[in-house]
Amino acid sequence: MVDDIDNPVDNQVPGWHLALLLLAGFRELVDETHRRLAEQGHAGARPTHGFALQAIGGGATNAELATRLGVTKQAAAKTITSLEREGYVTRTNDTIDARRVIVRPTERGIQFLSLSATAFELAVAEWRARVGTDAVDQLGATLRGLGLTTGRFDLAAWSG
Numbered sequence: 360m361v362d363d364i365d366n367p368v369d370n371q372v373p374g375w376h377l378a379l380l381l382l383a384g385f386r387e388l389v390d391e392t393h394r395r396l397a398e399q400g401h402a403g404a405r406p407t408h409g410f411a412l413q414a415i416g417g418g419a420t421n422a423e424l425a426t427r428l429g430v431t432k433q434a435a436a437k438t439i440t441s442l443e444r445e446g447y448v449t450r451t452n453d454t455i456d457a458r459r460v461i462v463r464p465t466e467r468g469i470q471f472l473s474l475s476a477t478a479f480e481l482a483v484a485e486w487r488a489r490v491g492t493d494a495v496d497q498l499g500a501t502l503r504g505l506g507l508t509t510g511r512f513d514l515a516a517w518s519g
């Protein structure tokens with residue numbers, strides 16, 4: 360039973376509302392991280408940039424990036440173009456097969472990932488200050504206990 364959507368009477372949050380709360384938490388962390396990144400010279404950065412740079416790692420082709428992100432090759436190409444426009448990646452011909460183009464992070468891309476990691480830690484630290492370290496740690500432990508994975512998100516197809 361719920362008397363107010365954010366204050367369940369019996370402490371049980373309806374399933375649909377739990378999903379919205381998890382999404383709101385994700386959005387808050389990402390938005391706060393990107394606010395901090397903008398202050399540090401990365402105003403053009405988008406959430407997909409961080410996910411894509413993580414997936415690119417030391418280097419990847421367009422097809423490899425598409426597979427790693429779980430998106431189409433066209434979506435990966437669009438993301439690469441956006442990353443390149445922001446100065447986060449560069450394209451080079453493969454030294455073994457000149458037909459293959461490898462996308463690699465630039466120094467700016469590596470810096471962005473480092474700043475992003477720090478910004479996420481600061482955003483989580485704000486949560487710890489608001490509800491306590493134990494609560495945030497328990498939330499993480501609970502989500503890990505559910506067996507959730509963070510390796511591959513096909514957000515474009517899922518939300519599209």
